[in-house]
Amino acid sequence: MTKFHGTREAFAAAITDMAKTDRKIMFISPDSLKAMRATDFAEEFPEAYIEVGIAEQNAVAVAAGLASCGQIPFVGTYAGFMTMRACEQMRTFVAYPKLNVKFIGINAGLNGGEREGVTHQFYEDLGILSSIPNFTIFTPADGAQTYHAVKRAAEIDGPVYIRAGSGREIDIYNKEDPFNPDGVTVLKDYGTDTLILASGFILNKVLEAADLLYKENIKVTVGDVNILNGENNTKILNLMAMTNKIVTVEDHNINGGLGSFISKLACENRPVNVKRIGLNSFGESGPANDLIDYYGFSPENIAKTVIENLKL
Amino acid sequence: MGNEELKEIAGHLRFEAVRMIYQGKDGHPGPALGIADIVTTLYFDEMNIDPENPKWEDRDRFILSKGHACPIYYAALSERGYFGKKVKEYKLRALGSKFQGHPVxxxxEGVDMTSGSLGNGLxxxxxxxxxxxxxxxxxNVFVIVGDGEIQEGxxxxxxxxxxxxxxxxxxxFVDKNNWQSGGAVSDTIGSNNVKEKFEAFNWHVQEIDGHNIDEIKKAIALAKSKKGMPSAIICNTIKGKGLDFMENNNLWHKGVPTDDQYAIAVKVLGGAK
Structure with missing residues (x-):
């Protein structure tokens, strides 16, 4: 396994490791080589690195053409430049024909975009893709999970979107932990007062919140949901069946992502209170931790929200 | 294949395109007829394809980027044998039909790429x-775009x-008929200097009569011989070519022939075979 830290290097490490044995793996770059930390990949596999310039729609369309000829192209760049600027190409020329193109969207969320400001922070990507059929959506929680998510994506025949961040994510998982195909992994199991379901790089804050709550004698379970809108949600539903209070936490707009997904599962299977923590507005520039606190993702605020929700 | 024979096939494909639009009561006849000679030359003379094995990995590829012109494409695929027997009733744009409003x-069978949202084919x-x-x-990979379509970034x-x-x-192939959905290209963007644009992008560029089979064949041969750069063949065409009442009349960008107009098409283009 090539060494890496954080989601971006994890992406580059995973495609580099796969390309050693699979000529089908390619990286399509809309001038995102450095941002995706893939310069070593380009040096080792110059033919498999396709630079198309600052042209995201073109990158996705080129990838569609490559996939139609049997390649496994990975398009990696800022989450919104793909899911917004190239949304139509992702829908009409990849998702509709079910072509085997993989997408890695970096700077996803406030935490992912932090100091760049709103133009480079993307908290709508999951909502956009949730309304497009045929997409498999992975939301790994750290670098190690991103590495395995990228490898898993290559095994799936069809479009996959993987949410990635700034590259400075806190490690939660061990490097060897596989990307859980069940769609949820329990990371804290203190009790069933509330089930907190999180996705993405906000997980460390949620784990801290669970410990704060434990000190207040409120015993929660924390689950990391790593597949959005999965086909088989049995494991998530089983967890949801153990409690009457659910809180979702996601670094994404409150609509269209994890909170929407879990609310839907609750409504359609076993109605239960679901409180969603997420973004209701655009963000702004700032140091990651300051931003995260200001916009309501601090462990204290998550804990407070859980407590208030228990009183309802 | 000989030029006269190809001309005859192009005429027949034109009839088939008009027939499927007339029967389906919807579609874009002007754009379809305008590219008939290019599509015929590709599918009946140039392209290395195997209709019995449409996904053959060594085949030449074709993308009809201006997907709304698909009736002529469907006619060519049918005539070339992609659907077994030639299609008697296309049911163009009907529910459940394989002949969708734009290629899928x-x-x-035989459609190498979904298309129709303008600009994406290239x-x-x-x-x-x-x-x-x-x-x-x-x-080789062949693409047809329209001169209006290339306004897309x-x-x-x-x-x-x-x-x-x-x-x-x-x-x-740039189908340069000087029209787009809303009117004349030059009225819309102030010019239609396609050749200069592609030359500025460092392409090998030729400009030909897009209805002259011999010129189309020679342009393809020259394009293939030009190494180290992509080729654009700018085809001066007449939208609706083949039927007087449609030619250069942008009302036929989209439209359905009346019974009388269909009767003219049968007479002029030879009718069903």
Whole structure:
């Protein structure tokens, strides 16, 4: 396994490791080589690195053409430049024909975009893709999970979107932990007062919140949901069946992502209170931790929200 | 195949396109008729394809980027044998039909790429051409775009990629009929200097009569011989070519012939065979 830290290097490490044995793996770059930390990949596999310039729609369309000829192209760049600027190409020329193109969207969320400001922070990507059929959506929680998510994506025949961040994510998982195909992994199991379901790089804050709550004698379970809108949600539903209070936490707009997904599962299977923590507005520039606190993702605020929700 | 024979096939495909639009009561006859000679030359003379094995990996690829012109494409695929027996009733644009309003690769045998949202075909063709070179295949990728369509920004993103990757296995036909949905191209954007634009993007550019089979054949041969750069063949065409009442009349961008007009088409284009 090539060494890496954080989601971006994890992406580059995973495609580099796969390309050693699979000529089908390619990286399509809309001038995102450095941002995706893939310069070593380009040096080792110059033919498999396709630079198309600052042209995201073109990158996705080129990838569609490559996939139609049997390649496994990975398009990696800022989450919104793909899911917004190239949304139509992702829908009409990849998702509709079910072509085997993989997408890695970096700077996803406030935490992912932090100091760049709103133009480079993307908290709508999951909502956009949730309304497009045929997409498999992975939301790994750290670098190690991103590495395995990228490898898993290559095994799936069809479009996959993987949410990635700034590259400075806190490690939660061990490097060897596989990307859980069940769609949820329990990371804290203190009790069933509330089930907190999180996705993405906000997980460390949620784990801290669970410990704060434990000190207040409120015993929660924390689950990391790593597949959005999965086909088989049995494991998530089983967890949801153990409690009457659910809180979702996601670094994404409150609509269209994890909170929407879990609310839907609750409504359609076993109605239960679901409180969603997420973004209701655009963000702004700032140091990651300051931003995260200001916009309501601090462990204290998550804990407070859980407590208030228990009183309802 | 001989030029006279190809001309005859083009006339028949024109009739089939009009027939499917007349029967389906919807579609774009003007754009379909305008590219009939290019499509005929590609499918009946130039392209290395196997209708019995439409996904053959060494085949030449074709993308009808201006997907609304698909009736002529469907007619060519039928005539070429992609659907077994020639199609008697296309049911163009009908529910459940394999002949969708715009081409769909997973529904229609022989369609190499879903298309119709304007501008996307060139970039997708770049991907196919890059794959060809990467896998050391000697197939070519052919694309037809409209002169209105190339107002889309992604066309020029793709034009950059084709030139920078030296995609000499990519040949782009620009169907230059000087019209677009809303009116004349030059009225819309102030000019229609296609040749200069592609030359500025470092493409090999030819300009021909898009209804002259001999010129189309020679232009393809020259394009294939030009190494190290992609080729654009700018085809001066007449929208609606083949039926007097449609020719150069932009009302036929989209429209359905009346019974009387259909009768004229039967007479002029030879009717069903």
């Amino acid at each position: 690769m997973n529904k229609t 970039s997708i063709a770049c991907g196919m051409a890059i794959a060809g070179k990467y896998n050391k295949k000697d197939y 992604i066309i020029w993103e793709g034009a950059n990629t084709a030139a920078s990757k030296k995609l000499d296995n990519l040949i782009l």
